Amino acid sequence: MRKVLVVDDEVLIRMTVTDALEDAGFEVIEAGTVDEALxxxxxxxxxxxxxDIQMPGLLTGVDLAHEVAARFPHAGIVVASxxxxxxxxxxxxxxxxxSKPYDLDLIVARFESMSKSADQRASSSHVSETSGR
Structure with missing residues (x-):
């Protein structure tokens, strides 16, 4: 199961996105600040x-996006504001x-598309590894 980190300081938005992604079959981890997400x-x-971009504390969602991209180069990233x-x-x-307000169905569709792409990458790398034996 693909794991999504949902970070938003607005609890209702975070819960709504979390519920939609869980309903679509994703495992979701929630955080209310960038520090908590890290x-x-x-x-x-x-x-x-x-x-979200604007978050409480010194770090923003943009900072978090860069950190995730550096640590997990194949991670799909969606930023909203x-x-x-x-x-x-x-x-x-x-x-x-x-842009907020966004269509939640489009957000879920974006994650589903990124998940399919990740599955295809994993499948093709597995095929490459096994065919090279």
Whole structure:
């Protein structure tokens, strides 16, 4: 099961995204701050990140996106904001941006698409490894 880290300081938004992703078959870990999220990724691998940009504390969702991209190069990253536009920020090249309010079905579809791509990469690398024997 693919693991998604959902990070948003607004509890209702975090719960709504979490419920939708769990309903779609993802394992979800929640965090309300970037510091909490960093603690959670220290505990293990994540496959995907969903984060708001503006968060309490010194670090932003953009900082978190860069950290996740550095630690987990194949992780899918979705960044959302209602106040900031993509041109105003320096996101990792693999990150997808969604403006708030966003369509939750589109968010779930994005994660499903990223999951299929990850499965295909894993399958093709397994085929390459076994055919090279």
């Amino acid at each position: 603690d959670k990724i220290d505990d293990g691998t994540i496959h995907f990140l969903f984060t 209602g106040r900031i536009t993509p041109g105003e920020i320096d996101l990792p090249s693999s990150a997808q941006f969604f």
